[in-house]
Amino acid sequence: MICLGIESTAHTFGVGIVRDKGKVLANERDVYKPKSGWGIIPIDAAAHHNKVSREIVKKAMDSAKVKAKDIDIVAYSRGPGLPPCLYAGMNFAKELANEFVVPLVPVNHCVAHIEIGRVTTGLDNPVVVYVSGANTQIISFAEGCYRVFGETMDVGIGNALDKFGRSVGLDFPQAPKIEELARKGKWVELPYVVKGMDLSFSGILTESLKKHKLGEPLENVCYSIQEVFFSMLTEVTERALAHLGKDQVLLTGGVAANKRLQEMLNTMCMERKGKFSVVPREYSGDNGAMIAWNGIIAYKSGQKIKPERASVDSVWRTDMVKIGWI
Ligand code: AMP
Ligand code: MG
Numbered sequence: 001m002i003c004l005g006i007e008s009t010a011h012t013f014g015v016g017i018v019r020d021k022g023k024v025l026a027n028e029r030d031v032y033k034p035k036s037g038w039g040i041i042p043i044d045a046a047a048h049h050n051k052v053s054r055e056i057v058k059k060a061m062d063s064a065k066v067k068a069k070d071i072d073i074v075a076y077s078r079g080p081g082l083p084p085c086l087y088a089g090m091n092f093a094k095e096l097a098n099e100f101v102v103p104l105v106p107v108n109h110c111v112a113h114i115e116i117g118r119v120t121t122g123l124d125n126p127v128v129v130y131v132s133g134a135n136t137q138i139i140s141f142a143e144g145c146y147r148v149f150g151e152t153m154d155v156g157i158g159n160a161l162d163k164f165g166r167s168v169g170l171d172f173p174q175a176p177k178i179e180e181l182a183r184k185g186k187w188v189e190l191p192y193v194v195k196g197m198d199l200s201f202s203g204i205l206t207e208s209l210k211k212h213k214l215g216e217p218l219e220n221v222c223y224s225i226q227e228v229f230f231s232m233l234t235e236v237t238e239r240a241l242a243h244l245g246k247d248q249v250l251l252t253g254g255v256a257a258n259k260r261l262q263e264m265l266n267t268m269c270m271e272r273k274g275k276f277s278v279v280p281r282e283y284s285g286d287n288g289a290m291i292a293w294n295g296i297i298a299y300k301s302g303q304k305i306k307p308e309r310a311s312v313d314s315v316w317r318t319d320m321v322k323i324g325w326i
Contacts, residue, residue, distance in 0.1 A: 002066060003073045003299070004057070004096065005292025008089025009081025009109050010133060011040060013049040015060040016289030017071075018296060022119035025064035027282060027289040028056050034172060039163070046084035053092045060288070071100050073304070075295025078106035079316035080134075086312035094307040103304040105295040106311075108321040109286075110135060111146060113252050113279075115297065116290035121277035123248045127240045129233060129265065132253035132286070133158035136199060136233075138240050139318055141326060146318050149243075150197035150236040157229055158255045160201040164225060167209055168218060178222045179258055185223025188216050192228050197239065199232050230261045234268050247274035256284040301325040 002025070007014035014029035032048035034040050061067070076093035079086055097104040114128050127149070128139040136152035155163070158175055165174020190207055193200040204225065212221045237249060249269050251262065256278050269276035283289060301324030 001072045001296060002070055003075055003105075003292040003295040004060070004071050005075040005107070005288045005290070005295050006089050006093045007077050007109070007286050007288045007291045008049045008085050008092075009077050009079070010085060010286065011045060012286035013052050013056060013089075014286060014288030014291070015056045016287060016292040017060050017064040017066060018289055018292035020296060022116075022293050024289045024293075025066065026060040027287055028060040028063065029287060030056055036171060037166065039166065040082070042082040042084045045082065046088040049085060049088040050092070053088075057096070068100050071102055073103050073105055073295055073299050074100065075105040075107050075291050075298070076310075077109045077112065077291050078311065079109065079313035081109060081314060083312065083314045086314060090310055090312050094310055097307050103299065104307050104310060105299045105304050107291050107294045107298060108316055108318065110137065110139070110318040111321050111323070112290040112294040114139065114146060114250070115294045116283045117250045117252045117279040119293060120280055120283050121250060123250050123275060123277050125246060126248035126250035127237060127244065127246050128250045128252065129237050130253045131157050131233065131251070131255035131261070133162065135253060136201075137318060138197070138236050140240060140244055140246060141323070142244065145321065145323050148317070148319050149240045150199065153195070153198050153200045154202040155205070157201055157233070158253070160205050160229070161225070161255070164205055164208055168212055175255065176257070178226065179260065181219045181222040182226045182260065185217070185219035185221070187227065188220045188224045190224050190228045192232060194232050194235055197236050199236060201229060204228055226258070226260050230258070230264050233261070234264045237265060238268050238272070241272065241274065247272065249274060249276045250279065251277070252279040252284045254285040257281060297325040
């Protein structure tokens with residue numbers, strides 16, 4: 001079975017083509033870039049997705065060496081995400097499903113991140129640290145669904161880092177530049193905000209900007225913001241492992257690229273004699289392959305939708321998704 005999956009929830013328009021057992025045949029994308037100094041403008045991002053969609057599908061089908069008749073299902077990212085971007089992806093997916101005359105499968109973006117992570121790393125029952133632009137969640141499978149054991153109470157960690165970077169004049173994507181600057185920095189005092197199992201980043205962001213404004217060198221603030229953000233995440237992840245009696249940690253989402261975050265989680269896992277894996281870069285940021293792979297397992301468990309009944313859900317929570325395949 002071959003599935004073509006479409007990702008369109010935010011910046012990335014991605015098309016993945018995946019075969020049974022998670023064999024990725026193609027994973028193409030084009031990323032909307034906001035103009036300098038701006039964050040994402042949803043309508044502009046959706047216009048970007050509409051503009052590149054045909055070209056990216058062609059690229060993916062060429063590199064997978066498949067023809068329209070080889071595609072068995074089309075999957076799309078139903079949410080969560082920015083509504084204009086979700087509609088752009090859904091409408092295009094409906095068009096393709098009708099064109100190829102194949103079933104359409106709606107997929108949850110966050111669950112897709114987890115499933116591509118499980119299949120590419122081989123961790124079967126992990127506590128998942130899902131850290132992206134808009135999302136920050138500690139998730140694990142328990143009693144029939146993926147449950148969120150801890151999450152941000154305000155902004156996503158990637159957006160918090162990007163916003164800090166933008167406010168001090170760095171260009172998009174700001175977080176990798178913060179990581180670079182942080183290597184030369186020293187600790188300055190910042191608040192540390194963990195409430196139960198949940199995290200809050202926005203107050204720390206405000207305080208970091210204040211420290212910089214008052215003359216603290218940028219490298220020091222970059223170092224310190226990373227240290228607190230990532231320590232907070234590591235603390236909550238460790239508590240999730242302890243409570244659930246699990247011993248695997250899977251790190252995914254765009255922020256998973258950060259070496260300091262990887263180091264902290266790895267150290268914690270080693271001390272507990274657990275296993276730690278980072279989802280390969282190609283599949284940890286938003287991508288079409290994860291939607292295609294989740295499309296296959298969801299379809300095999302009986303999930304599909306008639307194109308005329310397709311919908312989007314911009315706030316579709318991870319723990320509301322029916323998981324028929326585990
Ligand atoms: P996603 O939403 O999964 O596509 O992830 C995008 C987010 O990952 C953006 O907020 C990026 O700034 C962030 N990101 C990318 N590289 C890094 C890095 N090296 N360190 C921290 N965050 C990063
Ligand atoms: Mg994502």
